[in-house]
Each structure stands twice: as C-alpha cells, then as structure tokens.
Amino acid sequence: MGETVAFLIEAKGLTKSFGGLRAVKGVDFHLNAGEIVGLIGPNGAGKTTLFNLVSGIYPPDEGTLSFRGMEISSLKPFEICRLGIARTFQIVRPFLKMSCLENVLIGIIGRSDHREGREAKEEEARNLLKFVGLGGHEKNLANNLTLIEKKRLEMARALATRPSLLLLDEVLAGLNPSEILQALELIEILRTQLKVTIFWIEHVMGAIMKASDRIIVLDQGQKIQEGKPQEVVNNSKVIEAYLGESDA
Numbered sequence: 001m002g003e004t005v006a007f008l009i010e011a012k013g014l015t016k017s018f019g020g021l022r023a024v025k026g027v028d029f030h031l032n033a034g035e036i037v038g039l040i041g042p043n044g045a046g047k048t049t050l051f052n053l054v055s056g057i058y059p060p061d062e063g064t065l066s067f068r069g070m071e072i073s074s075l076k077p078f079e080i081c082r083l084g085i086a087r088t089f090q091i092v093r094p095f096l097k098m099s100c101l102e103n104v105l106i107g108i109i110g111r112s113d114h115r116e117g118r119e120a121k122e123e124e125a126r127n128l129l130k131f132v133g134l135g136g137h138e139k140n141l142a143n144n145l146t147l148i149e150k151k152r153l154e155m156a157r158a159l160a161t162r163p164s165l166l167l168l169d170e171v172l173a174g175l176n177p178s179e180i181l182q183a184l185e186l187i188e189i190l191r192t193q194l195k196v197t198i199f200w201i202e203h204v205m206g207a208i209m210k211a212s213d214r215i216i217v218l219d220q221g222q223k224i225q226e227g228k229p230q231e232v233v234n235n236s237k238v239i240e241a242y243l244g245e246s247d248a
Contacts, residue, residue, distance in 0.1 A: 067085060
C-alpha cells in the first residue's frame with residue numbers, strides 16, 4: 001500500500017532573508033484539500049514573501065515545502081505551476097495589449113497537457129472567461145478593462161493552468177462593497193464547483209473572516225496565531241500586532 005499524504009501542502013520551518021532583513025522566520029503551515037485558508041497580518045508581516053516561497057519565485061534559505069507529499073522547495077515557478085499551484089498578484093499583471101481570450105490562452109498553452117487543438121483551447125478559454133464573469137469580453141484588450149474586470153481576468157489566467165491550489169493575493173483591494181460580494185461568491189464557487197483549495201492574503205477583514213475556514217496570522221515574519229476566524233480575531237497577540245501594544 002502507498003503512503004497516505006496527510007496534507008495538500010505542508011511547510012516546515014520556512015525561512016527567507018533579504019540582506020539583514022529576515023522576512024519569513026521558521027514558518028510552519030499546512031492546507032487540507034478543499035479548504036479556504038486566510039493569511040493575514042500587518043503590512044510588512046511577510047505574507048507576500050511566503051506566497052513567493054510557495055510559488056517558487058524565491059527559494060527558501062531554510063525549511064521544507066511539500067505538495068502532495070513531494071518536496072518542491074528547489075523547483076522553478078513553472079515547474080510548481082505545472083504541479084497544480086497557481087497564483088494571482090496584488091498588482092494585476094495581464095498582458096495589456098492582448099485580448100482577454102489571448103491572455104487566458106497563454107495559461108492553457110503553458111500546461112504540460114495542452115495537446116488539444118486550437119479550437120478546443122479557445123473554447124476552454126471562453127468558458128473560463130464566462131465562469132469568472134467576463135463572457136462577451138473575449139476580444140476586448142486587457143488594457144481597457146476596469147479594475148474588477150482585470151482581477152477577474154487574472155483569476156481566469158490562473159485557472160487556465162488547472163490548479164488544485166490557488167494563491168490569491170489581495171483580490172478584494174480597490175473593490176466596492178458590491179464587487180466584494182461578487183468576488184466572495186466566485187471564490188466559494190471555485191471551491192465547491194472546481195474543487196480548488198484557496199490560500200488567500202487579504203486586508204478586508206470582514207470578508208476574509210467570513211469566507212475562510214481557518215486563518216493564519218503573521219507578524220514580523222513569524223506565525224503568531226492560527227485557528228478558526230472567531231478564535232483569531234479575539235486573540236490578544238493578533239490585536240496587539242494590528243493595533244500596537246499600548247492601544248491593544
């Protein structure tokens with residue numbers, strides 16, 4: 001019998017320094033398949049650096065990272081993506097002079113299983129655009145989209161790689177309350193319909209507390225708390241990290 005893989009992804013002692021600054025310090029975490037896990041913390045806490053370690057943009061200085069039981073710490077970003085880990089970025093980065101359809105096609109063509117013909121690829125890209133709420137925008141240039149539309153396109157591009165784990169970096173930033181509700185509905189659909197596990201950085205506290213199964217809190221590069229949203233929001237260490245010791 002084969003060994004049972006306990007977690008979809010697991011990190012032990014992840015550490016990353018830039019010169020004299022230790023941005024991530026000995027962080028342990030895991031995600032179960034099908035979870036939505038929020039990653040929060042003050043500005044400069046190390047959240048995006050942790051995402052960069054998971055997605056292969058930076059190699060860790062210390063620690064291990066495994067995905068489906070496979071060590072991935074030394075892999076390049078495209079290798080990690082092909083295993084099933086995709087991400088969005090806080091500052092959206094579509095190819096502005098390309099159409100929405102072409103943006104999504106790039107993600108499909110980059111997969112290791114992209115043997116379908118051009119027509120099948122374009123149909124998949126159209127379906128993904130429709131899924132994220134951009135049906136009818138296939139020929140529109142990415143440069144002409146609104147902010148929420150660019151965020152939806154960014155998500156469609158990530159989904160084009162067929163991930164089992166999706167890293168979302170502040171997808172709600174800059175959105176109005178109505179757009180935030182739409183985005184939360186889409187995130188839940190990703191979990192329920194596409195069976196995608198979500199690891200999510202967000203500063204819109206009400207939204208991430210409502211949508212997440214668990215919350216991980218970083219402060220100054222270290223994990224200071226982890227648990228259900230209500231447990232985390234009432235934790236004195238978390239309150240102090242956000243408000244400062246005197247205000248807390």
